[in-house]
Amino acid sequence: MNGLVHALRAALGDAAVLTAPEERIAFERDWRNLHQHPAVCVVLPKTTAELARAVSLCAGAGVAVVAQGGNTGLVAGGVPVAGVPQVVLSLTRMNRIFAPDRVGNTVKVQAGATVQAVQAAAAAAGLMFGVSFGAQGSAQIGGAISTNAGGIQVLAHASMRANVLGLEVVLADGRVWDGLRAVAKDNTGFDLKQIFIGGEGTLGIITGAVLRLLPAARAHAMALVGVADVAGAVRVFQDIRAHAGDSLTMCEFITRAALELGAAQVTAGRLPFAAANYVLTELSSHTPDAPLAALLETALAPALESGIASDAVIAQSERERLALLRLREAVPEGELAEGGAVKHDIAVPIAATARAVADIEHVIATKYKDCRLNIFGHLGDGNLHVNVRPRAGAGLDDLADRKAAITADVEAIAMAYGGSFSAEHGIGQLRLDGMQTHKSSVELELMQKLKHALDPRGIFNPGKVLPQ
Amino acid sequence: MNGLVHALRAALGDAAVLTAPEERIAFERDWRNLHQHPAVCVVLPKTTAELARAVSLCAGAGVAVVAQGGNTGLVAGGVPVAGVPQVVLSLTRMNRIFAPDRVGNTVKVQAGATVQAVQAAAAAAGLMFGVSFGAQGSAQIGGAISTNAGGIQVLAHASMRANVLGLEVVLADGRVWDGLRAVAKDNTGFDLKQIFIGGEGTLGIITGAVLRLLPAARAHAMALVGVADVAGAVRVFQDIRAHAGDSLTMCEFITRAALELGAAQVTAGRLPFAAANYVLTELSSHTPDAPLAALLETALAPALESGIASDAVIAQSERERLALLRLREAVPEGELAEGGAVKHDIAVPIAATARAVADIEHVIATKYKDCRLNIFGHLGDGNLHVNVRPRAGAGLDDLADRKAAITADVEAIAMAYGGSFSAEHGIGQLRLDGMQTHKSSVELELMQKLKHALDPRGIFNPGKVLPQ
Numbered sequence: 001m002n003g004l005v006h007a008l009r010a011a012l013g014d015a016a017v018l019t020a021p022e023e024r025i026a027f028e029r030d031w032r033n034l035h036q037h038p039a040v041c042v043v044l045p046k047t048t049a050e051l052a053r054a055v056s057l058c059a060g061a062g063v064a065v066v067a068q069g070g071n072t073g074l075v076a077g078g079v080p081v082a083g084v085p086q087v088v089l090s091l092t093r094m095n096r097i098f099a100p101d102r103v104g105n106t107v108k109v110q111a112g113a114t115v116q117a118v119q120a121a122a123a124a125a126g127l128m129f130g131v132s133f134g135a136q137g138s139a140q141i142g143g144a145i146s147t148n149a150g151g152i153q154v155l156a157h158a159s160m161r162a163n164v165l166g167l168e169v170v171l172a173d174g175r176v177w178d179g180l181r182a183v184a185k186d187n188t189g190f191d192l193k194q195i196f197i198g199g200e201g202t203l204g205i206i207t208g209a210v211l212r213l214l215p216a217a218r219a220h221a222m223a224l225v226g227v228a229d230v231a232g233a234v235r236v237f238q239d240i241r242a243h244a245g246d247s248l249t250m251c252e253f254i255t256r257a258a259l260e261l262g263a264a265q266v267t268a269g270r271l272p273f274a275a276a277n278y279v280l281t282e283l284s285s286h287t288p289d290a291p292l293a294a295l296l297e298t299a300l301a302p303a304l305e306s307g308i309a310s311d312a313v314i315a316q317s318e319r320e321r322l323a324l325l326r327l328r329e330a331v332p333e334g335e336l337a338e339g340g341a342v343k344h345d346i347a348v349p350i351a352a353t354a355r356a357v358a359d360i361e362h363v364i365a366t367k368y369k370d371c372r373l374n375i376f377g378h379l380g381d382g383n384l385h386v387n388v389r390p391r392a393g394a395g396l397d398d399l400a401d402r403k404a405a406i407t408a409d410v411e412a413i414a415m416a417y418g419g420s421f422s423a424e425h426g427i428g429q430l431r432l433d434g435m436q437t438h439k440s441s442v443e444l445e446l447m448q449k450l451k452h453a454l455d456p457r458g459i460f461n462p463g464k465v466l467p468q
Numbered sequence: 469m470n471g472l473v474h475a476l477r478a479a480l481g482d483a484a485v486l487t488a489p490e491e492r493i494a495f496e497r498d499w500r501n502l503h504q505h506p507a508v509c510v511v512l513p514k515t516t517a518e519l520a521r522a523v524s525l526c527a528g529a530g531v532a533v534v535a536q537g538g539n540t541g542l543v544a545g546g547v548p549v550a551g552v553p554q555v556v557l558s559l560t561r562m563n564r565i566f567a568p569d570r571v572g573n574t575v576k577v578q579a580g581a582t583v584q585a586v587q588a589a590a591a592a593a594g595l596m597f598g599v600s601f602g603a604q605g606s607a608q609i610g611g612a613i614s615t616n617a618g619g620i621q622v623l624a625h626a627s628m629r630a631n632v633l634g635l636e637v638v639l640a641d642g643r644v645w646d647g648l649r650a651v652a653k654d655n656t657g658f659d660l661k662q663i664f665i666g667g668e669g670t671l672g673i674i675t676g677a678v679l680r681l682l683p684a685a686r687a688h689a690m691a692l693v694g695v696a697d698v699a700g701a702v703r704v705f706q707d708i709r710a711h712a713g714d715s716l717t718m719c720e721f722i723t724r725a726a727l728e729l730g731a732a733q734v735t736a737g738r739l740p741f742a743a744a745n746y747v748l749t750e751l752s753s754h755t756p757d758a759p760l761a762a763l764l765e766t767a768l769a770p771a772l773e774s775g776i777a778s779d780a781v782i783a784q785s786e787r788e789r790l791a792l793l794r795l796r797e798a799v800p801e802g803e804l805a806e807g808g809a810v811k812h813d814i815a816v817p818i819a820a821t822a823r824a825v826a827d828i829e830h831v832i833a834t835k836y837k838d839c840r841l842n843i844f845g846h847l848g849d850g851n852l853h854v855n856v857r858p859r860a861g862a863g864l865d866d867l868a869d870r871k872a873a874i875t876a877d878v879e880a881i882a883m884a885y886g887g888s889f890s891a892e893h894g895i896g897q898l899r900l901d902g903m904q905t906h907k908s909s910v911e912l913e914l915m916q917k918l919k920h921a922l923d924p925r926g927i928f929n930p931g932k933v934l935p936q
Contacts, residue, residue, distance in 0.1 A: 103706060103819035104850065148655050159653060161662075162630055177910050183815040184849045185627060186888035187616050187666060189895055189903060189933055190915050194629075194662035198655060215713040238571060245683040245754020246714050286713020287763070295755070347651040351571035381652045382572065420654035427657055435657060442645050446922070447658045453921035454914070465657055 001040050001085060004061040008043055008087075011053050016093075018042040027068060027088045030076040035429060037080040039066070039088040046093045048168060048176055048207040055205065055459075056174030058087050064462045065089050067201040069143025070114060072135035074343065077200045077428025078143060081463030091142050094207065100125040105213040106165055106182045111142025111206050115149075118211065127213040130157025134329055142206045148198035150424030152328075155380040156249035156284070157214065159424065160197065167193040168208035172455040182210045195450065200426055201461040203454045217249070217284040221292035222321045225300060226275025226311040230354040233279045236303050237350070237379050240281055243299035247292060250282035251380035252328055253353075258376040261334030262327045272324070273311045279379065280328050282321075331376050332385075340396045341374055341387035342403050346414035347423035350382040359413045360386055368406060371399070383423040386410050404433065411438065427465045436467040469508050469553060472529040476511055476555075479521050484561075486510040495536060495556045498544040500808075503897060505548040507534070507556040514561045516636060516644055516675040523673065523927075524642030526555050532930045533557050535669040537611025538582060540603035542811065545668045545896025546611060549931030559610050562675060568593040573681040574633060574650045579610025579674050583617075586679065595681040598625025602797055610674045616666035618892030620796075623848035624717035624752070625682065627892065628665065634678035635661040640923040650678045663918065668894055669929040671922045685717070685752040689760035690789045693768060694743025694779040698822040701747045704771050705818070705847050708749055711767035715760060718750035719848035720796055721821075726844040729802030730795045740792070741779045747847065748796050750789075799844050800853075808864045809842055809855035810871050814882035815891035818850040827881045828854055836874060839867070851891040854878050872901065879906065895933045904935040 009017045018024055019041045029036040040063060045051040058065045064086045068078040080086040091112035100107040102125050109118055115129070115136035122129045131144065133151030143149075145167070150159045157163065166181035179193050196204050227233045230253070237251050254262075255277050263269050283292040293314055303309035315321035335341050348356045357375060364373055370391040377384035388406050390398040399406065411421035411434050421434040435444070447466055451458075476485045486492055487509045497504040508531060513519040526533045532554045536546040548554040559580035568575040570593050577586055583597070583604035590597045599612065601619030611617075613635070618627045625631065634649035647661050664672050695701045698721070705719050722730075723745050731737050751760040761782055771777035783789035803809050816824045825843065832841055838859040845852035856874050858866040867874065879889035879902050889902040903912070915934055919926075 101817060101819060103702065104817045106817070148659070150653055150655075154653065158630065161659070162626065171910070171914075175910050177914060178908065179911070181888070182817045182886060183851075183888050183891065185618055185622065185815050185846075185851050185891040187618075187892055187894045188888055188890050188899070189907065189911075190671075190918055191616070191629075191662065191666050192911065192914050192918075194659065194665075195918075197662075198659050203658075215709060217713075234571065241683060243755075245685075247754070286715070287711075347653050349569060349572045349574070349650045351569060378653075383651075383653050418650055420649070420651050420656055422656045423651065423653040424655055426655045431656070439657065440646065442639070442643050443647070443657075443660065446639075446645060446660050449921040450658055450660075450663075450918075453917040 004057060004063055005041050007057050008041065008054055011057060012043065012045060012050050016044045016046070018044070027071065027090060028079055030079045031072055032074060035076040035079055037082045039080050040085050042088045042090055044090050044093050048170065051089060051205065051207055052170045052174050052176050054089060055170050059172065059174060059457065059459050063087055064459050066461050067091065067205040069112065069140030070135065070138035072139045073143065073147060073428060074425045075428030075430040077147065077426055077464050081429060084462050089205065091140055097121045100127060100213060101182065102127070104182060106210050107213055108180060108182070108208065108210050109141055110208050111140060113141050115139050115141060115144055122213045123216065126216055128216045129211060130163050130214050131160050134332060141209055145197050145206050145209055146199060146201050147426045150378070150383070152250050152252065152378065154378060155251060163212045164193060164197055164209055165212055166210035167196055167206055169196050169204040169206055171204050172457065172459055180208055180210050200428065200465050202451060202465050203460060205460070215286045217286060218288040219285045219290045219292055220282060220321055221296045222280070222282045222315040222324050223296050223300060224272055224313050224324050225279040225281065225309050226273060227277050227279060227309055229277060230357045232308045233277055233379055234350060234353055235308050236279050236300070239303055240299045244283050244295055247283040247285055247295065248281070248380070249284040252280040252377065253379035253384065254278040254280060254328060254331065254376040257372065258331050258374050259327065261338060261374060262330035265330040265334045265337065266326050272313055275310050280324060335374055335387060335389065339390055339394060341389040342399055342406050344386040344407065344410045345383070345423050345425040346386055346410065346419055346421060347381065347383045348414055348417040348419035352417040353379065353382060353384070356413055356417050356419070360410060363409045363413065364388060367409065368402060408433070408437070429464060432467045472525060472531055473509050475525050476509065476522055479525060480511065480513060480518050484512045495539065495558060496547055498547045499540055500542060503544040503547055505550045507548050508553050510556045510558055512558050512561045516638065519557060519673065519675055520638045520642050520644050522557060523638050527640065527642060527925065527927050531555055532927050534929050535559065535673040537580065537608030538603065538606035540607045541611065541615060541896060542893045543896030543898040545615065545894055545932050549897060552930050554930070557673065559608055565589045568595060568681060569650065570595070572650060574678050575681055576648060576650070576676065576678045577609050578676050579608060581609050583607050583609060583612055590681045591684065594684055596684045597679065598631050598682050599628050602800060609677055613665050613674050613677055614667060614669050615894045618846070618851070620718050620720065620846065622846060623719060631680045632661060632665055632677055633680055635664055635674055636676035637664050637672040637674055639672050640925065640927055648676055648678050668896065668933050670919060670933050671928060673928070683754045685754060686756040687753045687758045687760055688750055688789055689764045690748070690750045690783040690792050691764050691768065692740055692781050692792050693747040693749065693777050694741060695745050695747060695777055697745060698825045700776045701745055701847055702818060702821055703776050704747050704768070707771055708767045712751050712763055715751040715753055715763065716749070716848070717752040718748070720748040720845065721847035721852065722746040722748060722796060722799065722844040725840065726799050726842050727795065729806060729842060730798035733798040733802045733805065734794050740781055743778050748792060803842055803855060803857065807858055807862060809857040810867055810874050812854040812875065812878045813851070813891050813893040814854055814878065814887055814889060815849065815851045816882055816885040816887035820885040821847065821850060821852070824881055824885050824887070828878060831877045831881065832856060835877065836870060876901070876905070897932060900935045
């Protein structure tokens with residue numbers, strides 16, 4: 001290993017190679033603190049050529065490479081695994097954002113730019129970037145692309161995949177594929193970027209991207225709606241979509257228990273109004289004077305009249321709108337502050353949401369009686385975070401023995417409805433059991449073939465995505 | 469070959485295997501009549517299992533398989549090539565459309581359903597399908613997915629890729645990958661469907677799909693705008709997008725020469741008004757009373773006042789709107805009726821459109837003086853069809869000797885601006901020279917690796933997409 005470290009220092013400079021344990025630790029530990037294994041060293045290249053050189057040196061030494069962005073992933077996909085010598089390759093210093101093309105509505109970025117910095121650059125050009133999620137201040141574009149990140153605007157602007165026009169990728173043999181195209185349409189052979197998007201750094205390392213930008217939204221209307229149950233929430237979603245169509249940019253589901261976790265963080269526990277469950281929805285328009293609040297009122301009227309919705313507030317100002325949004329965004333923070341949870345990220349066809357949640361409530365109430373459910377998520381995408389919290393006062397340790405069983409039960413319910421056991425978080429190290437359990441042998445073999453074709457020696461991010 | 473035909477008949481029934489030349493010919497010849505080579509036979513399976521069985525039998529006999537949908541492609545990608553024994557596998561009898569899921573806004577279909585039939589099924593459920601193009605009455609969903617088809621609504625609803633949620637694919641070893649998921653988000657390992665979308669039948673045969681449906685548009689406003697030049701057209705596009713944002717669902721560019729070809733087909737040559745070039749644009753909304761015509765007027769006012777736009781008409785009725793649309797759609801028919809053209813399908817960053825067109829006009833005027841340019845296409849996507857017609861009165865034969873040189877010149881200009889030499893039509897047999905010329909060795913090798921991983925014996929659609 002000393003030979004490799006020496007060679008990396010010689011190639012990239014001493015300051016680009018961290019070996020001291022206290023310098024490495026932030027790169028070795030995932031942000032949920034679930035996994036920590038030592039890296040040979042942490043390498044911080046400043047250019048694609050430097051990064052490619054580092055990959056070549058590692059490959060030559062038979063040492064694996066773990067690409068890391070902002071390290072905000074929830075499945076420990078960007079940190080080392082046990083038992084294999086690995087170098088962490090951090091993209092942090094490759095954070096350049098080029099001037100947006102305001103005619104084509106595109107922007108070229110290096111992979112280490114944060115999602116928030118991209119949003120800011122887009123906004124400065126009078127545009128917007130369509131992907132937005134809680135960790136965007138730290139999460140980097142390269143990581144977001146590698147994990148096909150989702151978030152709260154998927155309903156309107158789709159996941160990361162749909163917002164990428166071109167990629168630059170360092171391959172397992174240290175060569176660079178320049179696919180940095182800035183056109184919306186390009187059917188010239190296999191669309192190679194699609195392989196690396198969502199590849200979680202196991203097939204190549206994304207070093208740059210051309211992103212699609214959108215006309216900025218100039219009007220918003222947001223409502224928090226109280227509903228008795230999940231079926232009512234789905235009904236409210238359908239009503240809003242039927243009225244608002246493309247204007248509907250967000251439709252979240254939040255149980256009262258979940259909203260209380262958020263409220264504990266930001267409003268000293270005070271909820272806007274009491275309800276069993278909530279829908280938080282937003283309409284947006286590029287037209288500044290679009291009558292969105294009126295549209296929302298019209299859309300909500302049938303549910304309020306029939307009693308499907310028990311109550312609703314429409315934000316009357318930008319301040320109120322951001323306060324409602326903050327309440328939703330604070331749910332995961334509240335959960336963490338109050339002991340954490342065994343987290344899940346399932347999707348089901350929207351029509352099956354109420355049945356899936358009922359099945360989950362049943363299995364928790366019968367098999368894990370002391371646990372508390374925290375369910376919230378992206379109703380309009382059929383994507384729910386089904387988090388199982390330990391009994392009051394206990395920490396996550398309390399669930400250590402039952403964690404795998406809980407996860408297997410929750411995932412099985414999602415799959416029984418034709419859903420997904422990881423809608424937006426990916427596989428990383430944490431969901432390998434699900435891959436083994438739920439994927440057909442045909443599908444796993446196809447994935448292995450792809451891995452073998454692009455990384456035959458297995459140097460990229462070992463122990464992630466594909467079960468052994 | 470007789471042994472294979474016998475085995476196919478035994479497995480699928482006599483009626484599913486066509487061997488007589490007069491029965492085969494429609495499947496052997498591409499619809500532009502550019503390519504025709506004999507198939508061993510044409511097989512018409514009714515189920516995925518039958519199709520998989522046919523693939524196994526062909527693979528066992530070492531005979532290649534050409535999957536064919538509606539055979540409306542423009543690059544001869546779905547018909548046999550010369551010199552290799554091939555069976556054509558037509559999806560025509562696999563045309564079932566299941567009941568749309570009106571909560572999830574999805575529909576499951578067999579690959580042989582036509583695009584138009586899917587649109588009709590969506591409409592019957594109060595929804596719409598986002599992909600629309602001229603050949604949709606014959607083009608099949610499987611072919612549209614395999615070629616990542618585009619069309620006139622890409623600006624709003626993206627190409628086929630973004631409208632596919634799940635796929636069923638028959639693999640080269642005759643096994644079936646069931647990826648028929650109906651959820652919007654699923655980050656469980658590599659997104660295998662992305663490999664087959666746009667794969668032109670060289671990596672697997674798509675037999676079924678789950679498609680994304682959209683809330684139906686209930687209001688439209690369409691305008692035909694006259695502009696002096698391409699730069700003016702881009703300016704008008706920018707103005708409309710700046711005002712209309714998400715409502716902008718179409719923005720086409722049409723030269724006067726192109727519109728005259730269309731007008732000759734549908735209005736006895738009469739144009740709505742005279743101009744050097746035209747922009748045809750449409751706004752759409754899910755809200756029936758959205759004031760789209762007023763929005764369009766506001767958006768067009770600056771260009772009309774400054775003289776960038778010379779004239780404009782806004783359709784005053786659904787009849788007028790459809791008449792304008794028909795005029796645009798008739799351009800390729802008119803071109804064919806008047807001798808055809810050497811066709812191209814380039815994309816460039818929108819900001820480079822005017823320069824690219826000027827370069828093309830220059831090269832044609834200097835190197836191919838007798839030729840006539842027919843340029844039209846999807847301005848909002850940076851995608852132009854740059855078709856080079858023979859001199860008046862001559863047929864395509866007149867360009868036979870110069871065809872390759874013309875194409876090389878046009879493609880080189882697109883690539884010089886960082887564009888694409890096949891934005892939506894794909895590669896097939898027709899664009900192999902472009903692959904050889906414009907793709908880096910790294911990119912071609914990656915594609916070859918993918919091909920080898922999924923179809924090691926090369927039985928799927930030989931002689932397409934990848935240059936030898």
